[in-house]
Amino acid sequence: MRPRYLTKSRYKLGLECPTKLYYTGKSEYANQNLEDTFLLTLADGGFQVGELAKCYFPGGYDIKTLDYDEALRQTNDLLKKDQVIIYEAAIRFEALFIRVDILIKNKNHIELVEVKAKSVDTDSEEAFLNKSRSITSSWRPYLEDVAFQKHVIRCAFPECTVSAYLMMANKNALCPKDELNQKFKITKDKNGRKGVSVSQTLSEEDLAEQILVKVKVDASCDLIYSEEISVGPNTMSFAEHVNLLANYYVRDEKIVSEPSTGCANCEFRATDQEREVGLKSGFHECWKERLNWTDEDFKDSTMFEIWNFRKKGQCLDEGRIKLSDICKEDISPKEDENLGISSSTRQWLQVTKAQSHDATHWIDSENLYREMSAWVYPLHFIDFETSMVAIPFNKGRRPYEGIAFQFSHHVVQKDGQIEHCGQYLNTAPGVFPNYDFLRNLKKELDRDQGSIFRYAAHENTYLNMIYRQLREDQVDIPDREELCNFIRTITTPVKKSKEWVAGPRNMIDMCELVKRYYYDPATKGSNSIKQVLPAILNSSRFLQEKYANPIYGADGGIPSLNYRNWKWIEQVEGKVLDPYKLLPNMFQDISEKDFAVLSDSDELRDGGAALTAYARMQFEEMSEYERTEIEKALLKYCELDTLAMVMIYEGWKDLVYPK
Numbered sequence: 001m002r003p004r005y006l007t008k009s010r011y012k013l014g015l016e017c018p019t020k021l022y023y024t025g026k027s028e029y030a031n032q033n034l035e036d037t038f039l040l041t042l043a044d045g046g047f048q049v050g051e052l053a054k055c056y057f058p059g060g061y062d063i064k065t066l067d068y069d070e071a072l073r074q075t076n077d078l079l080k081k082d083q084v085i086i087y088e089a090a091i092r093f094e095a096l097f098i099r100v101d102i103l104i105k106n107k108n109h110i111e112l113v114e115v116k117a118k119s120v121d122t123d124s125e126e127a128f129l130n131k132s133r134s135i136t137s138s139w140r141p142y143l144e145d146v147a148f149q150k151h152v153i154r155c156a157f158p159e160c161t162v163s164a165y166l167m168m169a170n171k172n173a174l175c176p177k178d179e180l181n182q183k184f185k186i187t188k189d190k191n192g193r194k195g196v197s198v199s200q201t202l203s204e205e206d207l208a209e210q211i212l213v214k215v216k217v218d219a220s221c222d223l224i225y226s227e228e229i230s231v232g233p234n235t236m237s238f239a240e241h242v243n244l245l246a247n248y249y250v251r252d253e254k255i256v257s258e259p260s261t262g263c264a265n266c267e268f269r270a271t272d273q274e275r276e277v278g279l280k281s282g283f284h285e286c287w288k289e290r291l292n293w294t295d296e297d298f299k300d301s302t303m304f305e306i307w308n309f310r311k312k313g314q315c316l317d318e319g320r321i322k323l324s325d326i327c328k329e330d331i332s333p334k335e336d337e338n339l340g341i342s343s344s345t346r347q348w349l350q351v352t353k354a355q356s357h358d359a360t361h362w363i364d365s366e367n368l369y370r371e372m373s374a375w376v377y378p379l380h381f382i383d384f385e386t387s388m389v390a391i392p393f394n395k396g397r398r399p400y401e402g403i404a405f406q407f408s409h410h411v412v413q414k415d416g417q418i419e420h421c422g423q424y425l426n427t428a429p430g431v432f433p434n435y436d437f438l439r440n441l442k443k444e445l446d447r448d449q450g451s452i453f454r455y456a457a458h459e460n461t462y463l464n465m466i467y468r469q470l471r472e473d474q475v476d477i478p479d480r481e482e483l484c485n486f487i488r489t490i491t492t493p494v495k496k497s498k499e500w501v502a503g504p505r506n507m508i509d510m511c512e513l514v515k516r517y518y519y520d521p522a523t524k525g526s527n528s529i530k531q532v533l534p535a536i537l538n539s540s541r542f543l544q545e546k547y548a549n550p551i552y553g554a555d556g557g558i559p560s561l562n563y564r565n566w567k568w569i570e571q572v573e574g575k576v577l578d579p580y581k582l583l584p585n586m587f588q589d590i591s592e593k594d595f596a597v598l599s600d601s602d603e604l605r606d607g608g609a610a611l612t613a614y615a616r617m618q619f620e621e622m623s624e625y626e627r628t629e630i631e632k633a634l635l636k637y638c639e640l641d642t643l644a645m646v647m648i649y650e651g652w653k654d655l656v657y658p659k
Ligand code: SF4
Pocket: 017, 018, 019, 020, 257, 258, 259, 260, 262, 263, 266, 267, 268, 282, 283, 284, 286, 287
């Protein structure tokens, strides 16, 4: 049995909610986080950044073993030296155990360097503080992690002084050489354990200009140590809190917490199916214990589902958790000057529909019709898949620059004819695809002056970003002006710009149209296309009848670049299945559960599965067969993203156009 130590990740979990420490690591409890944390680290560039950081501190000893005792033994042996650099050093003090990314010992002084897959534009810790000199909420988790490590080292080696650093990608740094990115590859050993291998060709020149920056965070640690922490009715110091978490964890005893707004996304909530097969649900246990809820209570909708609701904390404190407990004063619905429905009116609509058990959709036909009548045919529906790559592809590029590697394009003609007419995918390792992506997109959209549709802000944000890249790029780009011009015509600048205002063919955001003109209770307040699509397919007889036949990709049917004779409507017990669930899994070696988490991950945002696929194709060694299979799946998924927009358009048209 592995010893029950409070590690960095468990400490982090205990800070989120101390009760989670009881559920973690127990196979009898459902856990909605990724089983395979490797995927997350791969997708956010953690492996590459971690390995590159080691290269900036050469001559260190790598403690590779995962065995606690052996890692401690090797570390303690090395720490007998006066001067030493250790990667993954293992340090234990009583029940606290950490692995330090990079530890540098110089006589009685220890530097701890925590490497993070994140970017900053400064080497000063001022960036982590807000105006009131407290730590910003976005940086707090990283700094608490370092503060915990510094605390453990100081306890374990009281004779030493300790300095703490965060090491992250420097947004302002320019990559010194081409192909640096491809010198850090993911490898698998004979036991299937994955790691990063650094190419033999990595040279001094590659490392000459550092693209990571080391930020001293001792003052932030001191701020954290000076804070009083409330646990139930008690307050305690940092050290007392750490001991409390460790003691409960060691004894495997539950710290019962008051329900909080964090419960809404608790990973220890089992789905109905998981509970049916006997998995325990930490969430259900907590709420039964603290709120005396019964199994019946969990069937009711809660105010956590209200879209963009700011008073969740207040209602929770007052014990008004179910949607039936919410009253008009909580929402104060007010109209605004724009067409359609305001956000507060929409929230109230959601509440009243739930309270009156009204499952029918709501649509503002008059105003939506007015919008739709202004659209110019043919209509173009586009969707991008993107990624951020930690170590740049080329000389002169910056860390964590956005990469646009895929798009899909559907066209709808005035007579209702639909075609999946274009797509782009470039996953070639080491190739910066953005300009090629843009040229291909331009070719697709330049054929006419029809309206262009996106879903949410992503496509606009990325085109703005490519615009900046084009403007700043020092290399010769013959069609630079033409490309910049194209971006200006179809976007809105994300920041105030002297160069352009919203372009004449500015993309229309369908998500905004959903928010103003359409609400379906089946979406449970979410406006994500992944919720809106199944909802409209379930309510629209028109869509059900049209797509119940295998017309998609069929001769004489809807032309498709990736599907043949596909039927989108499959019903089980009278309910239309989510079309995304009909697609083949993107990865053969990843569990269905992990794939579902990746596809829906908040941490990776929408498109988590696609960006993970991109990261794997960049950095993992894979056969041509595997590569082709993943590419085929990526093309299918992205095509469904734009088809989903087309289906929503068709569903609306059926509802609002006079018959
Ligand atoms: S349900 Fe709430 S109280 Fe229970 S572990 Fe999850 S976050 Fe903590």
